[in-house]
Amino acid sequence: MLTKRIYVCENSIECIFTGIYDAWASNYGHDNNRIQVEESNNEPETMELFSEYIHVKTDNEKAIKVANSIRTKISEEAFQMVCSAAWSCSSKKGDIIYRFLILGFSMGSKVVNHMGDQNVMMIFELQRNVTYEVHHFLGFLRFIESDSNILLAKIKPQNDVLRLIAPHFSDRLSNENFIIYDEKRKSAIVHRSGYSWIYTLADHLDINKFEEYSEKEQEFTSLWQTFFDTIAIEERRNYKLQRNNAPLRFRNNMTEFKN
Amino acid sequence: MIIEENMSVQKKLEILSDAAKYDVACTSSGVDRKGTSGGLGNTVAAGICHTFSADGRCISLLKILFTNECIFDCKYCLNRSSNDVVRASFTPEEVCVLTMEFYRRNYIEGLFLSSGVIKNPNFTMELLCETLRMLREVHHFNGYIHCKAVPGASSDIIEMTGWYADRMSVNLELPTAEGLKTLAPHKTRKNILKPMKQIQIGRNELIKPSTFIETNRMSGYAQSISVFDMNSIESEQDQPQILREEANFSLSKSKSELSIRDKILDTNMTGYDSEYSLGKVRRPSINRGFVPAGQSTQMIIGATPENDYQILSVTEALYQKFDLKRVFFSAFIRVNEDTSLPVLPGGPPLLREHRLYQADWLLRFYGFQAAELLSEERPNFNVLLDPKCNWALGHLENFPIEVNKADYYALLRVPGIGVRSAERIVKARRTAKLRFEDLKKMGVVLKRAIYFITCSGQMMHPVKLEENYLTNQLVGMKERLPFGLSGDISYQQLSLFDDLKFMNQNININ
Ligand code: SF4
Numbered sequence: 001m002l003t004k005r006i007y008v009c010e011n012s013i014e015c016i017f018t019g020i021y022d023a024w025a026s027n028y029g030h031d032n033n034r035i036q037v038e039e040s041n042n043e044p045e046t047m048e049l050f051s052e053y054i055h056v057k058t059d060n061e062k063a064i065k066v067a068n069s070i071r072t073k074i075s076e077e078a079f080q081m082v083c084s085a086a087w088s089c090s091s092k093k094g095d096i097i098y099r100f101l102i103l104g105f106s107m108g109s110k111v112v113n114h115m116g117d118q119n120v121m122m123i124f125e126l127q128r129n130v131t132y133e134v135h136h137f138l139g140f141l142r143f144i145e146s147d148s149n150i151l152l153a154k155i156k157p158q159n160d161v162l163r164l165i166a167p168h169f170s171d172r173l174s175n176e177n178f179i180i181y182d183e184k185r186k187s188a189i190v191h192r193s194g195y196s197w198i199y200t201l202a203d204h205l206d207i208n209k210f211e212e213y214s215e216k217e218q219e220f221t222s223l224w225q226t227f228f229d230t231i232a233i234e235e236r237r238n239y240k241l242q243r244n245n246a247p248l249r250f251r252n253n254m255t256e257f258k259n
Numbered sequence: 260m261i262i263e264e265n266m267s268v269q270k271k272l273e274i275l276s277d278a279a280k281y282d283v284a285c286t287s288s289g290v291d292r293k294g295t296s297g298g299l300g301n302t303v304a305a306g307i308c309h310t311f312s313a314d315g316r317c318i319s320l321l322k323i324l325f326t327n328e329c330i331f332d333c334k335y336c337l338n339r340s341s342n343d344v345v346r347a348s349f350t351p352e353e354v355c356v357l358t359m360e361f362y363r364r365n366y367i368e369g370l371f372l373s374s375g376v377i378k379n380p381n382f383t384m385e386l387l388c389e390t391l392r393m394l395r396e397v398h399h400f401n402g403y404i405h406c407k408a409v410p411g412a413s414s415d416i417i418e419m420t421g422w423y424a425d426r427m428s429v430n431l432e433l434p435t436a437e438g439l440k441t442l443a444p445h446k447t448r449k450n451i452l453k454p455m456k457q458i459q460i461g462r463n464e465l466i467k468p469s470t471f472i473e474t475n476r477m478s479g480y481a482q483s484i485s486v487f488d489m490n491s492i493e494s495e496q497d498q499p500q501i502l503r504e505e506a507n508f509s510l511s512k513s514k515s516e517l518s519i520r521d522k523i524l525d526t527n528m529t530g531y532d533s534e535y536s537l538g539k540v541r542r543p544s545i546n547r548g549f550v551p552a553g554q555s556t557q558m559i560i561g562a563t564p565e566n567d568y569q570i571l572s573v574t575e576a577l578y579q580k581f582d583l584k585r586v587f588f589s590a591f592i593r594v595n596e597d598t599s600l601p602v603l604p605g606g607p608p609l610l611r612e613h614r615l616y617q618a619d620w621l622l623r624f625y626g627f628q629a630a631e632l633l634s635e636e637r638p639n640f641n642v643l644l645d646p647k648c649n650w651a652l653g654h655l656e657n658f659p660i661e662v663n664k665a666d667y668y669a670l671l672r673v674p675g676i677g678v679r680s681a682e683r684i685v686k687a688r689r690t691a692k693l694r695f696e697d698l699k700k701m702g703v704v705l706k707r708a709i710y711f712i713t714c715s716g717q718m719m720h721p722v723k724l725e726e727n728y729l730t731n732q733l734v735g736m737k738e739r740l741p742f743g744l745s746g747d748i749s750y751q752q753l754s755l756f757d758d759l760k761f762m763n764q765n766i767n768i769n
């Protein structure tokens with residue numbers, strides 16, 4: 001039996017693609033390779049005996065090659081699925097994507113209908129989970145207007161959804177300056193009025209700014225609170241349904257749930 | 260009437276959102292529109308829920324009345340003229356600022372503007388229209404707007420409003436004309452259906468810029484009649500009494516050789532030429548289309564004695580005859596002490612409302628017809644079963660069906676298979692023969708579906724397709740009812756909602 005080779009990648013789509021490229025190029029046999037994504041803050045996964053650990057260094061060129069191959073040799077739809085999967089919070093996503101691509105490169109665009117395959121199913125699951133969260137944030141995200149007229153939003157998503165929600169808000173608020181900040185990953189979408197959005201790491205962003213309410217801001221916050229409280233029908237009060245529809249984990253940054 | 264001077268916007272918002280809360284339609288769905296440079300907002304066809312109120316319902320729009328100073332006296336309404344409540348009115352500018360600032364902060368998808376009737380219907384409608392005009396043309400608001408059409412307002416002003424709104428609605432209020440007469444004495448069925456018809460015709464004719472104004476108005480209309488001819492083959496006996504009565508408001512029974520459906524249409528043809536003058540107003544410079552998200556309506560359930568069959572048949576007619584996008588049901592809540600209002604011991608009939616929504620879903624997405632689901636003999640749903648299971652139990656001769664062969668619509672009728680899973684089955688079976696394990700992965704609720712399907716000729720377990728036995732099996736199953744709706748019924752998984760987890764919108768939240 002050959003020693004298993006485990007490609008350990010950082011938690012980024014570029015690094016996962018690089019790892020897949022390297023594994024592929026090694027010609028070591030897909031069954032003997034595995035892609036593993038490093039969990040940034042947690043302890044390393046239990047090491048397996050008889051395995052060789054290879055730490056993958058992100059190489060953008062390789063990553064772009066993989067991306068292009070997926071788009072041309074499989075399909076745009078498959079590429080979007082893989083991206084969503086790579087931005088999901090699943091710890092198994094690296095290897096799921098790898099297996100999905102092995103099948104995809106042999107079957108072509110038909111692969112997305114091949115639900116009988118476990119990896120195809122799992123990619124669907126990951127994508128569904130991410131899409132679900134994206135959709136929630138389109139509604140649940142709240143902006144606060146700073147004194148300098150910049151709209152600021154904080155979110156704490158399970159999946160890395162920033163780049164998936166950015167197009168929606170840039171289109172909708174094209175004349176606004178806004179920042180959407182991911183508290184968990186310390187990354188942000190920055191949008192300037194009239195320009196397209198950019199994605200950036202934001203370790204240095206002064207998030208205390210988020211807590212400074214202008215007077216005008218307080219006025220609208222309290223108007224919204226009033227509306228939110230009065231619009232509920234007493235005779236139909238149903239907190240369970242409310243909690244099911246607006247899960248607690250989204251509420252931290254929602255103005256109306258703050259008191 | 261109690262009218263306070265110099266009321267703060269905060270106070271007005273409190274009064275006028277409180278007054279609007281019983282309106283059930285809060286969806287922002289039906290139209291995709293990109294953002295504009297220089298404007299604020301876009302729209303998303305699937306709709307977006309921004310939060311959920313303490314009753315668990317979706318909040319998508321800033322839902323307010325423009326005013327609750329109402330001259331009408333609808334028995335079921337808090338704002339009726341005979342009630343002693345504090346009255347308030349917004350100004351158009353106040354509504355604009357609230358909408359814009361709420362929208363920028365992503366609190367809402369847009370505005371839902373309704374109103375009590377102040378002074379007279381035209382005066383009221385003009386205020387609503389002016390508010391919408393200012394939002395669109397002064398504030399460059401490009402998000403979603405839902406606006407009520409006030410029954411009795413002139414067709415010009417309704418048409419103008421239609422150019423600014425994404426969706427319009429006229430409340431049917433009650434399922435029958437009699438109900439309306441007893442509980443909403445100032446409203447008539449005719450005044451309600453007239454703007455509805457106008458908007459429908461407007462959408463057919465005005466929605467395409469090329470056919471604007473110059474087109475022969477009758478041509479589009481004539482077309483729609485021939486469409487209905489094709490659709491209205493179902494025999495008259497299948498139609499419940501209600502529709503016939505409805506039809507009578509313009510046609511005598513002697514013309515009963517016409518199908519009921521056409522009669523309803525005829526109703527609205529009366530006076531069509533003289534009363535509807537489409538294309539009269541000047542379109543705004545930015546053309547977002549005429550009511551591009553279509554129209555909806557709502558009716559109160561349980562305030563008057565109509566049965567489910569009547570309600571569902573009216574619903575079906577509204578979809579077919581008036582092209583409505585949605586018909587909403589609202590369980591009656593007794594907010595006024597009034598002898599003409601029933602006292603419902605169980606409180607608002609929420610479970611009944613829920614079953615009607617499920618049935619409505621079956622009409623819109625599953626290819627069912629009202630007369631398949633209920634009949635004069637069995638005019639009400641069994642609240643213990645969802646309407647689809649109920650139907651399947653009455654049609655066991657259609658089952659079991661072969662999953663690898665049955666067409667899409669046959670699959671849709673299987674309890675435990677929803678729209679999404681039926682689509683997946685059709686897609687997946689092109690590459691491989693499906694087994695029961697595969698179905699589970701596709702979101703099929705097997706524990707319910709196994710009684711009705713075969714995979715490659717085999718049922719999962721041998722079962723006898725016998726109505727009583729299966730009814731017991733299905734009623735005993737856990738059904739996932741919306742929270743808080745359990746009553747004495749155990750939570751059961753709803754076959755109709757098997758797909759819910761895959762859907763953006765939850766039907767009980769609208
Ligand atoms: S018209 Fe009737 S339902 Fe509408 S606000 Fe006035 S009383 Fe209420």
